[in-house]
Amino acid sequence: MALEQSLAALSLATVSADSSAVDTKTLVFKPKTAKTATPIPLFVFALTATQTPSSYIAKAAGVKEPRLANDELVQEFFATTTKEVSIASLSSALAGKVKLVVDAAVFKAAETDAVLKLTTESSGAALPAKTVVEFLKSTGIELIEVDFSVEPAAAAAPAAAPAKKEKKEKDSGKIEDAKLIGITYDKEKDFSSWYTEIVTKGELLEYYDVSGCYILRPNSYFVWETIQDWFNVKIKSLGVQNTYFPMFVSQRVLEKEKDHIEGFAPEVAWVTRAGSSDLEEHIAIRPTSETVMYPYYAKWIRSHRDLPLKLNQWNSVVRWEFKHPQPFLRTREFLWQEGHTAHLTKEGAQQEVLEILDFYAAVYEDLLAVPVVKGRKTENEKFAGGDYTTTVEGFISATGRGIQGGTSHHLGQNFSKMFNIAVENPEGADKPKVFAYQNSWGLSTRVIGVMIMTHSDNKGLVLPPRVAQNQVVIIPVGLTSKTSDEQRKQINEGAEEIEARLKKSGVRAIGDYRAIYNPGWKFADWELKGVPVRLEFGPKDLAQNQVTAVRRDDGSKYTIKLEELEQRIPEILDEMHNALLSKARNDFDAHRVKVDEWKDFVPTLNAKNVILSPWCGDADCEDDIKDSSAKKDNGEDEEVDEKAPSMGAKSLCIPFEQPELKPGQKCVKCDKLASTYCMFGRSY
């Protein structure tokens, strides 16, 4: 009989063995016994990952030389073979006849919502660890718990050893009491592994078999759709129209603007073959669309009355970077919007640059609850081929690194002169023709990475309420074996009604009525997936006409009268948004440190801060700051982020909001007078 059916026969409902289920093993040992005595077999149940030396088993069970049992013995006691034996073979009939030896890790798992995978050679099933332990206890068989991580003769081992082991675990960033189905790395200690776990277990993203490309799963794509909807309304109010230009660019067109293409050329992907035919002219995939679009701007703009021309497209671009890719932050193909506008006047163009930048800041702050600093890029860091670049800059507290959030460029007349985007002078045809003043601006799916890094924690993803595909999950609670059918029905129906009412009122609600999981398991599962608010509905709630709400970010609880449901939930979602933003802003503010003296620069940087320093504005000095703040191989600091172990501080932006420069204030690095405060930091 297959395992799942056996378990069913024992009234142990099985669950889906998803990837987070933990493997277990079942072994039967026969201790050395006097030949005349009936042996008492040891039934050992442990996590597969646990090493179970027979010497430990012997000590714990007080037996001698236990050896793996043969089929004959297993058949005698458990009516099956060694390969098919499982906990389904246990019953109270065996009490007194066999002993159970159970790995302590199984009991630990039973304190969480972990699911165990049970396998025999021919079949498999999965059960909550809780259920397994309850079942084992219910058999009445003598049960011996063994902590295999502790040597039974511990006193014999040098005292230093366990301490050393503990230290190693800490350094590894592994969370010691991690729930087995959830996040196992600590955000503060191993950010990189933590991030990988969050994006995959939070079902935001899947790794893909072409390096540097990733699948955006519905949980993250929904965030992007929400941003699209919001941003479309904003830009359309400015008269921007959406459009779609081809992804392909001919070599001739791509290379028309030299400064511009220089920045992209090493990363351009080229199509050279179609079917089995080699193409005569190789075709590039757009890394951005300036040179794709502007020849047509020249064609469409014939008179000053055709200005401003404001177009935007949502598409994907390809930059075949050879550096280490990172989900959302650095990917070879990414989704973005790129706006390209042409104006009659410099003033008109410059005004729009800032309007768009405000929209970008609002995407971060009003949708994603991520604070940003608005400013202007230095000459070194501006968009190649443009006049100047404005930016919103974020901050990843866990690594102390800055991150560019979105950029709005004023291109001046550089491209319009190159592509001849010109109109007759409105002041008279005898005056020189006017080249258009252009902007381009882009925001990519990188925003999702910044959002994840900012809010999520060691329990999993934390989704800001306004972009969460599921804002609220409703879970029936308090149903036990003593619950009457009538009450069970009322609670389930009550939960469903709450779900329906919320949906009707525009809240993105989902109900979790799966009977096979207990509430604790569900809580952990939805916490992992980042749902902002959990609603618990149980007997007490039913009796009192209320529901209990728990916020994902800080666990705060609310009791909500059902008649106030539609009013309170949106309020709680907003409270959570504000709390997330405020927490992150305090964090950013605390780690944006004003440093006037160079001696404080690197230590402040190494303490995971970004820095505001008076600066001369000189490009060479900027390079010098970067070089001088790069980690040297002298072991003087403890930075462990292997992705940027020795990165110097780049200029992030010259913030629009400036501290006042003291008269005579020198540059933080060189002897020249400072012209501005600039924000520096290690960055993504």
Add this chain to the structure above:
Amino acid sequence: MALEQSLAALSLATVSADSSAVDTKTLVFKPKTAKTATPIPLFVFALTATQTPSSYIAKAAGVKEPRLANDELVQEFFATTTKEVSIASLSSALAGKVKLVVDAAVFKAAETDAVLKLTTESSGAALPAKTVVEFLKSTGIELIEVDFSVEPAAAAAPAAAPAKKEKKEKDSGKIEDAKLIGITYDKEKDFSSWYTEIVTKGELLEYYDVSGCYILRPNSYFVWETIQDWFNVKIKSLGVQNTYFPMFVSQRVLEKEKDHIEGFAPEVAWVTRAGSSDLEEHIAIRPTSETVMYPYYAKWIRSHRDLPLKLNQWNSVVRWEFKHPQPFLRTREFLWQEGHTAHLTKEGAQQEVLEILDFYAAVYEDLLAVPVVKGRKTENEKFAGGDYTTTVEGFISATGRGIQGGTSHHLGQNFSKMFNIAVENPEGADKPKVFAYQNSWGLSTRVIGVMIMTHSDNKGLVLPPRVAQNQVVIIPVGLTSKTSDEQRKQINEGAEEIEARLKKSGVRAIGDYRAIYNPGWKFADWELKGVPVRLEFGPKDLAQNQVTAVRRDDGSKYTIKLEELEQRIPEILDEMHNALLSKARNDFDAHRVKVDEWKDFVPTLNAKNVILSPWCGDADCEDDIKDSSAKKDNGEDEEVDEKAPSMGAKSLCIPFEQPELKPGQKCVKCDKLASTYCMFGRSY
């Protein structure tokens, strides 16, 4: 002095010289004159396209041997050079001293809203043809109109010649009295040239420098956005989630499903190089995403509780076809949505196939006002690798060809077995595991092409109201030189208020207040761009508190009381939608002809019909029908569409709605019994 300024000095306002402005030329001739007499120069003004032989000019002006004048003469009479002379050089002071010879085509243009482009060597300007003619007349100079298309000594020519020429013009499909700013080809006579003009002059699309790729301009992209918004709501109601998979596919994965890839292999674009590095493994750009997505379905689907999995993505795919590309219909990169779902049961999957097909039919009928026939593809025509394909089929009346509108495929278990998308059997783990039943379904920007071909006419684009970026254009009318400033202000403000009220009520309205164009020119311009309803607001409307509405499709006029504006406009838009759909449906119905006998098949096909015929269902017979209905080189018919001059009739679909088969009914082509009615036709 530059031309535009000269014209300004003459109180001739100039307009923007857009691409539809018609080039003109100015020539000065000196007739042979007695040496003692003062010559009377001929000032010739003509369209550049008009051939102006001096013999014609001589005849018309009654002079001898006119020759092009030299600079000296031009300077003497017109105070400028031969290269700079223009109508701006004319004035009443020249009356009696020179003669004007004006191309009849200029007068013809003045009856329309055409704009003429005036150029001298150093400058240029544009004026409505009306204004030009009025100005020429206002000078008082003797004016001689010459029809250069008619030989002055017509009687001498053989009588057959002009008739032949007329025939040639008709065959060419040129519209004889075409407005010069608008469409110049006749939809019925030269569909291909007409279509090119519609998509470009209607500002739907721009040709691009990579062959087979086109730019979707805001006018067409808005249609796509509207479809996206509508379709997203529909599929989300079925539990479909949006996602994004990478555009790149490794060769190994692409080629996993043999039958499937065989259909796409010759059209796959390959990236082989990034920057200056050759890639070790060549990477394909997705032609569709079955093989991209399904390995991950296998990973994500672990239990029957993970089913159904319903994902959709909006993206672009690339099929590097070497056949003749056609805007919207056959392009190398195109935008589409592709839905991919996996189900536990065949019934669940099959039900969804039809739900999606209904959505596709509704996109056509409820949004684009295009009627379709739902049915199933034959085995020959189904999606490679799937079980069966359902389709919505449209009809292009002007060419009599069918067009595939959107397809919803049931893939059966073919892909799930290939990619191992399987779950344990819910009826018991001892039962065989269940491979998922899959569907895929796609709708592309081709819909826009079908919409254009169906509704547009010889005046330009006709946009169905529900997908038009601008649904209503408001144009102030009746303003003349006699209009008082007060009334002019009231009319303009009244028009603006109408615009504002409509926008507020959710109607996509735009006002055209450009002072430089007269209403007639604006009417033609907005008709060209397909705006569904034009609102005219003039002195009479102002006095009677009303506005006049004119429908784009049939010119029907409505007088609307202003207090009923917000109610009536949506009603009129709906009336227009219904009228468009009903007209197109009648057309499709009239050209879907039931043919039971083979002798009637080809003649009916050649009369621009699609055909419903009883058919045996045999694939070889289907091929035979195609071959036998292809045009032979025997000159027996008059088909002129060079894109498909000799195409045979393909099976378009087996319609769900079937005529009743008579007992013993034979197949239209072979001797076997018919099993069904099948729709055949030439197609895109």
